Amino acid sequence: MRPDPAAASALTERRDGARQSSLREHNLALVCRAVFASPVPLSRARLAAQTGLTRSTVSRLAEELIRAGLIAENEADGSGRPGRPAVPLTPAAGTVAGLGLHVNVDYVTGRVVDLTGAVLAAATLPGDFEDSDPTAVLPLAGGLAARLVRQAEERGARVARACLSLPGLVDAAAGRLLLAPNLGWSDLAPAAMLGEALPAAMAVEIGNDAHVAAYGIARAAPGRVAAQSSFVYVAGDVGVGGAIVSDGEVSGGRHGWAGEVGHVVIEPDGPACHCGARGCLETYAGRRSVLAAAGLSPTASPEDVAAAVARGDDAARTAVERAAWALGVALASTVNVVDADEIVLGTGFIPLMDQLRPGVEAQLAARTLAGPWSRVSLRAAPADPAPAATGGALRALETVIADPAGWIAPARSATG
Amino acid sequence: MRPDPAAASALTERRDGARQSSLREHNLALVCRAVFASPVPLSRARLAAQTGLTRSTVSRLAEELIRAGLIAENEADGSGRPGRPAVPLTPAAGTVAGLGLHVNVDYVTGRVVDLTGAVLAAATLPGDFEDSDPTAVLPLAGGLAARLVRQAEERGARVARACLSLPGLVDAAAGRLLLAPNLGWSDLAPAAMLGEALPAAMAVEIGNDAHVAAYGIARAAPGRVAAQSSFVYVAGDVGVGGAIVSDGEVSGGRHGWAGEVGHVVIEPDGPACHCGARGCLETYAGRRSVLAAAGLSPTASPEDVAAAVARGDDAARTAVERAAWALGVALASTVNVVDADEIVLGTGFIPLMDQLRPGVEAQLAARTLAGPWSRVSLRAAPADPAPAATGGALRALETVIADPAGWIAPARSATG
DNA sequence: GATATTTGTTGTGCTGTGAAACTTACTGAG
DNA sequence: CTCAGTAAGTTTCACAGCACAACAAATATC
Incomplete structure (x- = not known):
């Protein structure tokens, strides 16, 4: 089947030797990424300054990207400065x-x-x-x-x-x-x-939903890493999933299963978890646990819990406080291990954000080692139905x- | 001070445009890394096959590396195969x-x-x-x-x-x-x-000792990543430090402070830790805690603890079992967050390895989420005084x- | 000793970038 | 309105570095 069975026997078959064309591919990608990464449209001249390439090279590469429908030339808006006006390059729309x-x-x-x-x-x-x-x-x-x-x-x-x-x-x-x-x-x-x-x-890749959601949250637009792009993401659905994101990249770990914050241990003898262990975060902050502790129907929504707390329901308040405490403990352990300075709460935690915040922040403040040099901030993921x-x-x-x-x-x- | 103050004003000054010379640098590094990474000496021809470069290019690059004293030609040992014998290239000694x-x-x-x-x-x-x-x-x-x-x-x-x-x-x-x-x-x-x-x-870089030790443990030789190169490293001294290593690289996290396994929470209301929190792993498995619980002098060594356990001292046994249990709980949480499939215990834990193992493994087996697909193994770091x-x-x-x-x-x- | 086989080296051509000159398009002063 | 000044984008040419192919070297096998 393989074209070259003998060569495949080598231990490490890398084949990443760079030829002339690799050079072009590299620079093409460099210019492309720069156009997409910039929050403001860039001209060829600015791209040249930013990448260290010459204007002539950038021109050739930009030409190719335009022909491919990846980037587009926009109308120059009068900058008011002397000199030939720059042609702004931006991501191409609808191609x-x-x-x-x-x-x-x-x-x-x-x-x-x-x-x-x-x-x-x-x-x-x-x-x-x-x-x-x-x-x-x-x-x-x-x-x-x-x-x-x-x-x-x-x-x-x-x-x-x-x-x-x-x-x-x-x-x-x-x-x-x-x-x-x-x-x-x-x-x-x-x-x-x-x-x-x-x-x-069409190639179809697959991924864990929390990882992929976190990936999206770390992006302001296609190819553009958001200003806040290093964080621990925690999604509160029936299960509590998550992801570790640094500089916009989701850390996979050995097999790509990193970020399972839902099974960080809160109390070693705590409630039994469906995973077989005891005292996992999920048994305190998972949707079912919170609904049960709040005395609400198992089919109720996080918004229902928030509403119950808002109208002074004691059981709901206690349930949310307990979830916040457990989240804070789990996230403190997590932050000490992965060194993040931001936490993003998603999905089911979003409507409960204001009510969770004090409890989570109290535990984070008390338990994160690097506290004095790096305060951990907490925010809700943007509201997105999917x-x-x-x-x-x-x-x-x-x-x-x-x-x-x-x-x-x-x-x-x-x-x- | 700066040669080009205007250019520095740009938001992202990358300058990683590739020129012809970058291509050469890349391929030079590629060949060099390949020589060092291989457990067995490689010839120019094998390097060419492995990197995808041609033999002529590899020859030029190897020549340069030899002149620089980075690699050396060895005596060809009779392979018994027909054809001109290959000249093995290996790291240069003493240069x-x-x-x-x-x-x-x-x-x-x-x-x-x-x-x-x-x-x-x-x-x-x-x-x-x-x-x-x-x-x-x-x-x-x-x-x-x-x-x-x-x-x-x-x-x-x-x-x-x-x-x-x-x-x-x-x-x-x-x-x-x-x-x-x-x-x-x-x-x-x-x-x-x-x-x-x-x-x-001479450039002097600085690093956290646990990170640097873990880096070394993940290397079989200079430039050669060990077979087991993805693990969580935990060092047991007065403090309990650590590092997260994947594919030989130590994950730094946002500021380079990742891997502080010593402050993963075991019991939220556990013993007070000098870090200000309660119930950190360090208060169960740090040297001072273990010595105190074992009823030994604060200046005793881990070897003394191991000896006390070996001669049937009940307090020492209980102390070590408690440390093992806590280590297991902390490492299970850690493994769920970072997805490792190996744990390496270093420094003060090495002499106690045999006595710690059952307790640690029991908690790992019970609490790691991905258990069925990936059993977490436990080993001691190689004995190295420094x-x-x-x-x-x-x-x-x-x-x-x-x-x-x-x-x-x-x-x-x-x-x- | 002849042949096959693999390694390492030597020239030639192609590709892609840099440098500098050149063209284009605008601002602003007289 | 004209003309210098300025900056953006393009064109031309030389140079660097790799692939390719032919060649030389060193060994095993018959």
Whole structure:
């Protein structure tokens, strides 16, 4: 099968020797990333100054990126300064797009985003997928995806890649979902099960939903890392998931399963957790635990809890205070291990933010080692009905932005 | 001061545009790293196959590395295969070396290591530096370093760089020690305080001792990442420090203070810790706590504890079991957050390894989320009287190996 | 001793960047 | 309105570095 079986026997087959073309690819990516990373449009001259390349080289590279539909020339607005006015370069609108898909316990959602960050198509199918059949649910997601791709294409965009987020343990390199406890799924290759509706050539990567959501939260736009891009993300759904983000990159750890803040130990003899251990954060701050402690229905929402606290319900207040205390303890341990200076609370914690804050901050202040030099700040994730779908679309686009040459070559051959 | 104040005003001044010479530097580093990373000597032809470069290019680059004294040609040993015999290339012995220094509470130690990993010079000064005066202790270390450098130079080697490890919070980028609680030092620039004895041109980087030790443990030789190179390292001295290592790289976190496993919370209402919080791992597994719980003198050693347990001392056994339990709880939380599949216990934990193992493993097995797919293994760090000095020397060398062009240019001008 | 095989070296051509001159498009002063 | 001044973008040419292919060297096998 392999073209060169003998060479593959070597222990480390890297093949990253750089040739002339690698140089071009590198500089092309450099210029492309710079255009996308900048909050303000850059001219060729400014790009040259920033990258250290000459104006002539930047011109050649920019030309290529423009032809590929990745960046566009804008109208020069009178700067008032003498000299030939600069032509601002910005991400191209409506040409190339990424698809983010998210299969969760109570919905399937997707969105197509273009290089400017504009949403070209979006849709959500509510449902109850607890202990569901993946061979039924994934084709549903595939159909949704195909409709979104068609909408985007009707608006003139090409969908480059897709990222499918799942609430569970994922082996991203192998493209396999190992376990999604709440869906009741285990050991399957989801991308292949989306069905025939999607274009066969479209690459579909998979990821853990909290990781992908955190990735999106760390981005202000496609290819643009947000000002606040190093944090611990904690999502409060039925399970408490999370991610460790530094400089916009999600740390995967050995297998890509890092960030499981929900199973940091709060009290070694605490309540039994479904994971088999005792005293995990999830048993204090998971949705079911909070609802039970607050005396609310298991189907109530975080907003219901917030409302109960607001109207003075003692059980609800105690439940939220306990969750805040446990979150603070778990996050203090986490911060000491990973050295973050920001915490972002997402999904179910967002409506409870104001009520959680004092308790979480008290524990963080008391227990983080580096406190005097680096106060840990706490904020809510932006309100987004589908953060993992958004993050997935941005992730799909970033592979194009980070390696424009890799996109241009296949795209050209596919177009004919 | 700055040559180009206008350009510095840009938000992100990267300047990583690649020119032709960058290409050469990249490939030079690639070949160099490949020679050092390989456990078995490689020929030019094998290097070409591995890197994807042609044999002619590899020949040119190897020639340059040989001239610079970084690699050397060995005698060809009869392979028994037909064809012209390959010339094995290996790290050069005794030409270029790195210096590791470690100032700890009870000793100052240093060692000079060459590119093959051979120790060219080493020395240790015992002492009691608890709450000491840095303006007295650091010149002591500087003098030790100068003697070691001289010894190495007498043996024909040039010491390229140095790495000074300190037991505390370090800002490596700024070269400042922020706080070393046990030394009683705070907010100083240690490299400049080593004194005049060291060659002025020699760069001295500083690092946290646990991070640097972990770095060394993840290396089989200079530039060669060990087979087991992703782990959580925990060092048990008076304080319990640590590091998170993945693929041989130590994760720093936001400020470089990641890995403080000693302050992961075990019991939120546990014993008061000197850090101001309660129930930190250090209050269960730190040396002073264990000695006190075992009923031994505060100056006793970990070996004394192990001996007491071995002869059936109940208090010692209980103390060690409690430490093991706490270590297991803390490491389970840590593993869930950073996704490691190996734990390495170092310094004071090494003699207690056998006695700690069952308790630690029980907690790890019960509490790690990804257990079924990835069993966490536990091992002792190799016995090394000065792991941070070794790690520091390797780190110093790795900057040369990773950027040979950066070493060759200044080295040539310095030699004349 | 002839042949096959693999390693390392030597020329030639191609690719991509830098440097500098050149063109373009604007501001502002007289 | 004209003309200098200024900065952006383009063109031309030389140079650096790699791939490719042919070649030389050193060994095993028949």
